[in-house]
Amino acid sequence: PFPNHSSFELGEWYIEAGSQLSLASLQNLVELAQRPGFSEQVSQANWPKIFNSLGGDGDVLSDPTGDANGDWIDEAGWKQTPVSIPVPIGGLAEARVVGTLFHRSIVSILREKISNSPDAELFHFDPFEVHWQPDLESPPQRVYSELYNSDAFMKAHRELQDSPQPAGCHLPRVVVGLMFWSDGTHVSAFSSEKLWPLYMCFGNESKYRRCKTASELCHHVAYFDELSADFKDYIARRNKGKMPADPFMAHCRMEMFHAQWHILQDDELLDAMENGVVIMCQDGKERRFYIRIFTYSADYPEKVLIATIKQRGDCPCPRCLVKKTELDQLGTPEDMLRREQTMRRDNEVRRVTVSKAREKIMPSDGKGVVVGNRDVQALLQPQSLQAVMNSFSVRTAAADPQFDIFSAVVIDQMHEFELGVWKELFLHLMRILAASVTGEALVNEFDRRFRLVPIFGRGIRRFSTNVSQIKRKAARDYEDLLQCCMPVFEALLPNTGYGQAMISLIAICARWHALAKLRMHTDDTLQMLEEATTELGSQFRSFVRDVCEHIATRELPAEAAEREEREKRQAEKKAAAVSEKATKKARKTVKMNISRVKFHFLGDYVKTIRRFGTTDLYSTELGELMHRSPKRWYRRSSKRNPRKEVVRHERRVARIRKLRNELRSRNKVDPKIVEEQKLGAKAADIHHxxxxxxxxxxxxxxxxxxxxxxxxxxxxxxxxxxxxxxxxxxxxxxxxxxxxxxxxxxxxxxxxxxxxxxxxxxxxxxxxxxxxxxxxxxxxxxxxxxxxxxxxxxxxxxxxxxxxxxxxxxxxxxxxxxxxxxxxxxxxxxxxxxxxxxxxxxxxxxxxxxxxxxxxxxxxxxxxxxxxxxxxxxxxxxxxxxxxxxxxxxxxxxxxxxxxxxxxxxxxxxxxxxxxxxxxxxxxxxxxxxxxxxxxxxxxxxx
Ligand SMILES: [Zn+2]
Incomplete structure (x- = not known):
């Protein structure tokens, strides 16, 4: 759509820069403007028209084949599809449209990747194992790193090669490993507006490239919708003005999530799983690609949705049937055995149970019971299931019998450890300091010491003036705290016994964290992680028993303030009358609690790394990194229909990149690249x-x-x-x-x-x-x-x-x-x-x-x-x-x-x-x- 080269470059600059222009982008602009002929060329361009055509307009958006004017041969466009769920109301199921899903076709993203992307040569068609032999005497060890080195991928590859060829087809068959991330996010700290994107990466590509250019190797697949406010009103109207109960709303929310995934797992995708899809590759050969889903990363509340289980139920783990009371047994032999024996499986028994429960809620005779009914719960409770059809079970598992959604819901180091177990422990250590006789002085000394911790390259940044204040810390901050806090805690607490126990517990946490986050594992380091897990479990239990039980810990002032704020808000919501109760000033007693599902999850790390590769592959950190773009795009939108504008902007960015790549291949040698290459080569081989x-x-x-x-x-x-x-x-x-x-x-x-x-x-x-x-x-x-x-x-x-x-x-x-x-x-x-x-x-x-x-x-x-x-x-x-x-x-x-x-x-x-x-x-x-x-x-x- 651009009339000339300069306009293209200015357009590219505008789109990449987002709404908040940085100094670097300003300098880019100045450089552009100094090109000969720049101002004449740019002034000829019709900007609104160009951007409209880049992002597609409203009608084109619903047309998957791309723009009407034919400028784009790009099938990977966005669609919007209404989401309909069966609402259990009045004793039967009432189909109702509850929202819109913005999404792209997964198969067309794959086609685009294989046939058009400039880096397709770095796409691994065949998985392989990596072994390492440190010296001639020692036996070779298995190395765990990428998804295409993992057991899961190897197994899928072997099974595919062993299966009979489709009749009349002799093309090489390739497994395409999909990895998903989804995470609802507030677009800014001060807004209640939420975006809920779904991202997808190909496990056939190296993670090291992914973390460098996440935006190009990670694909925006969908923007989920949530139950709108009118849904509640509608239910209330049908219910004689009564607001719907929580279990009912939880049910509908889950139902809606799976309805959207049902749309995403379209027939085209299922066919690509079952029969493969033939694509002409850039090396001039045709191959048959079989799609397999490997991992789905999300934080715990979304994991619950994905696995269709009950949050805070009796069996809160999406991977096994551990009981609530056994969550603190991390690392004991019985615990490790239990994980194996009670592993969740998406089998016939489970499906039948869910169907029976649904039959009770939404029978055809109109005599359905409420979602929270006791008979229904009696059916579902043993496994903490929900009466919702799991779309993965209905769709993907039907096309790929090896697929089991419960094992795809992988561990998540960032939410489970850095922002989970370690954060909890850190807060509790703060409470222990505060509970000491000289509490205030100790906390003061603690903050002073942290201020004196030296920085270290990109790893450790300067600590804030008051570390003990728990204000909006990110996972990275908690990681830095863990890595540096042993010397800070040394000889701080007057009771040396307790002080010692603290330090040994921090030490094992630091060790476990370092091992769990390794980007490359061998059999030996996995063995170390296994031992560290056992020790971590037992140290935590003895810490709770020998230390925490003897110290009367209370909420930190900041925690108390936060809770009061929350209670006040709730009280205001309910009625002004109870606000009296919420304003009591006392700080509540808090005990260290390790009977938590996040603590339990730490026992699954070794197994998951063996199966899928190291934790950085599927860490939710990638999702957080990806969030930057939609957040930036949102700020530029008019906020009337944010998701629609965001997806349109996503297309603009993608199309501008594509044009740039075409330009690059046309001009063959881009001077900027050559320069970078030179620098890179110069940098890599020298010692210093x-x-x-x-x-x-x-x-x-x-x-x-x-x-x-x-x-x-x-x-x-x-x-x-x-x-x-x-x-x-x-x-x-x-x-x-x-x-x-x-x-x-x-x-x-x-x-x-x-x-x-x-x-x-x-x-x-x-x-x-x-x-x-x-x-x-x-x-x-x-x-x-x-x-x-x-x-x-x-x-x-x-x-x-x-x-x-x-x-x-x-x-x-x-x-x-x-x-x-x-x-x-x-x-x-x-x-x-x-x-x-x-x-x-x-x-x-x-x-x-x-x-x-x-x-x-x-x-x-x-x-x-x-x-x-x-x-x-x-x-x-x-x-x-x-x-x-x-x-x-x-x-x-x-x-x-x-x-x-x-x-x-x-x-x-x-x-x-x-x-x-x-x-x-x-x-x-x-x-x-x-x-x-x-x-x-x-x-x-x-x-
Ligand atoms: Zn479990």
């Missing part, structure tokens, strides 16, 4: 990067000051550089370090002495840098970097301890603080051997560090290494390092209760920056998954 500029020269004469570390700076530097500066060709034989320098032997000349004082940096100066980027390979075999910045929080590094190779009881790493990053052009001015000099300077990079020493033996229960600085004047205090020896940045958190070295903040050495030193630090091995795996020796594939 230090700038090359010479803006900050440092004269070595400036170190001639009498200060403990300065006097040794130059000689130490020369000693460090000596072996690096003499060309290797000249040093053919074993060398020996002597007091003067280096001695080595040339067979024809005998021993040769090299003197360190002859090492000469050109101009007697070195060049200082602020930043060094350390590149490394992570445990899951990706390239990452840590940016070390002098004088900031991120200036600590870890180095392999050379002695560890011989003695594995020693600590594996050494730690140091980087004081300076330098390069210099260095030459050796003495004779390399009699009569020969090589004065050509070499560019050498080096970092100057202050060592930490590891404190042994450990004197406490915190399972982290503790380190300290040796005195600044001791000769081993500082050293020079080759940047290649640095493994990663390290995250060190002060041992707060041990205090600072100089309480007055007056250090002894300006160079060593020791004024704010603490007496001891903890090395935080939980700071990220890669760091955690560095302490699990021999377990990480990438290390």
């Amino acid at each position: 990067f230090i700038g090359t500029n010479q803006n900050t020269p440092v004269s070595l004469n400036s170190f001639r000051v009498p200060s403990p570390d300065c006097s040794t700076f130059v000689p130490n530097l020369q000693k460090h550089l000596l072996p690096r500066v003499v060309p290797h060709t000249e040093r053919q034989h074993l060398e020996r370090v002597t007091a003067e320098g280096l001695e080595f032997i040339r067979p024809e000349l005998g021993p040769v002495q090299l003197d360190w004082s002859s090492v000469y940096p050109k101009g007697w100066r070195i060049f200082s840098h602020k930043i060094i980027r350390i590149k490394y390979t992570t445990y899951d075999v990706r390239r990452r970097e840590d940016v070390i910045h002098i004088g900031s929080d991120v200036c600590n590094v870890m180095i392999a301890n050379p002695a560890y190779a011989d003695d594995q009881t020693l600590p594996p790493y050494r730690y140091a603080r980087v004081l300076g990053i330098y390069h210099a052009d260095v030459s050796y001015t003495g004779e390399v051997f009699p009569g020969v000099r090589c004065l050509q300077p070499t560019r050498l990079e080096f970092v100057w560090v202050r060592w930490y020493i590891i404190n042994q033996p450990k004197d406490d229960m915190v399972p982290l290494e503790s380190v300290s600085f040796p005195p600044v004047d001791s000769p081993e205090s500082t050293a020079f390092l080759h940047p290649n020896t640095i493994l990663r940045a390290a995250h060190l958190i002060p041992r707060f209760h041990k205090g600072r070295v100089y309480e007055d903040g007056q250090g002894r050495s300006h160079m060593a920056r020791d004024a704010y030193d603490w007496n001891e630090y903890y090395v935080n091995q939980f700071v990220d998954r890669d760091m955690f795996m560095r302490y699990q020796m021999g377990m990480a594939v990438g290390h």
Whole structure:
């Protein structure tokens, strides 16, 4: 629809930028405007018409074949379909339209993906297992990572290949693995307007690409509708003005959800499951694609809807029939066995039970009973079922007999642990602090310590001033709290026994969390997770029994305020008369409760990872990430029919991308891409990067000051550089370090002495840098970097301890603080051997560090290494390092209760920056998954 190239680019800019323009988008605009001919071209464009044609208009929206004007050959458009459910009223079922579903055809999304998407070559047609053999002696291990490496996918693939070919068809058959996410979301913090999108990804594509460009690999499939306000009015009218009861509304809501999924699982999709769909691939070959649903991620209330079970029923788990009273038994042998034996199955028995219950509610003779009727409940209660036909059971399971909705409803680390079990525990620990005699002072100290926790790259951000205030924290915030709170809690509580119990519980939580979130698992790490789960369960139970029972904990002030607010709102809703009761000020007693379904879920992790792959594949975090787009689009809509405008905007974005891709393939070489590629290639293979500029020269004469570390700076530097500066060709034989320098032997000349004082940096100066980027390979075999910045929080590094190779009881790493990053052009001015000099300077990079020493033996229960600085004047205090020896940045958190070295903040050495030193630090091995795996020796594939 665009008249010319500039208009297209301006349109693309407008759509991608959303309603809130960032600085970057502004700069983009300025760049665009400077193109020759830009303003003339753009002024010719008819913008309203262009955007209308990009997004389709109202009539076209209901027409699945796309725009009427024929500009688009795009079948993946949006449809709107009325949603009708049987309402059990007046003793029988009354069909009623209760809303509209906005949706796209799943099969057409697949067609579009295979035949048109620019990255189709990265779509895996065949699944495969990955094995890892660390060395020749050890047996190979299975590696769990992607869905297309998983048991579930392999099984589906084998079953498909073993099944008979359709008559007359010899095409290769491919399993397409679908993964769904759905999550109702408020469009903004201050609005009651909700959007309820359904997203879909293909498990045949790598998760690593998905998290980078989620918006292109994750597809918007539907926007669900909810029961509207008029529905309640309608029921009330039919019920002589009486408002409908809660069980009735819950029933209708679930009925409506499955009615919408019924629409999504259309005949076309079922046919693609049963008989496959033939698509011409971009390599010019035809293949027959069979759709399989693998996972469906949602938080607990939506899981209940998907599995058609009763929320807070006697059997609240969507995967097994665990009783409410057994939820706290996580990790016991009986518990693990029970999960297997009472696994929910979508079998004939279940379907018949539900049908019978429905027959009672909505019989054809008009003598139906109410939804909450006792006879009906007696039927459903043993499995906490609901009298709703599960659309997955009716549709997908009919086309693919292997499919079982209960096993597709997967675990969800973010809601279950970070925002579930761990959040609960954290709040309770706050309550325990507050319940102490000196409660207020403790909470104050707690907040102060958290403010002092250093940041760490992208992993740990600065903590808010008052961590103990529980205001709208996201999963990420709770994750940061878990990773850093052990040193903060140390020696905080006056009762050391309780304090100790707290720390061991946090330690196992941190360990479990690190393991559960690994992006790459092996059989060994899964074994570790299994053991951690058992320990987590038993530690939680003993914590509740031995600690929580003895402390009278109350609501936190913020919690009490929130509850009062809630009660007030409810009271206002009901009647003004009861508001008297809601305004009592006392904070209620709260006990730690682990009889919760989220706690129970933690026992399903190992099994699910074995089956579908690691938790990041199906984490609801992806859904949250995806939500950004519809929320942004919503803000730009006129709010009259938000869903319609949002889906139209979704099309605009998709179509603009498609045009861009076409342009790219037309122009073949996009200069921007080439540049990025160059940068990427440059970044990936090197070990580290230090700038090359010479803006900050440092004269070595400036170190001639009498200060403990300065006097040794130059000689130490020369000693460090000596072996690096003499060309290797000249040093053919074993060398020996002597007091003067280096001695080595040339067979024809005998021993040769090299003197360190002859090492000469050109101009007697070195060049200082602020930043060094350390590149490394992570445990899951990706390239990452840590940016070390002098004088900031991120200036600590870890180095392999050379002695560890011989003695594995020693600590594996050494730690140091980087004081300076330098390069210099260095030459050796003495004779390399009699009569020969090589004065050509070499560019050498080096970092100057202050060592930490590891404190042994450990004197406490915190399972982290503790380190300290040796005195600044001791000769081993500082050293020079080759940047290649640095493994990663390290995250060190002060041992707060041990205090600072100089309480007055007056250090002894300006160079060593020791004024704010603490007496001891903890090395935080939980700071990220890669760091955690560095302490699990021999377990990480990438290390
Ligand atoms: Zn269960």
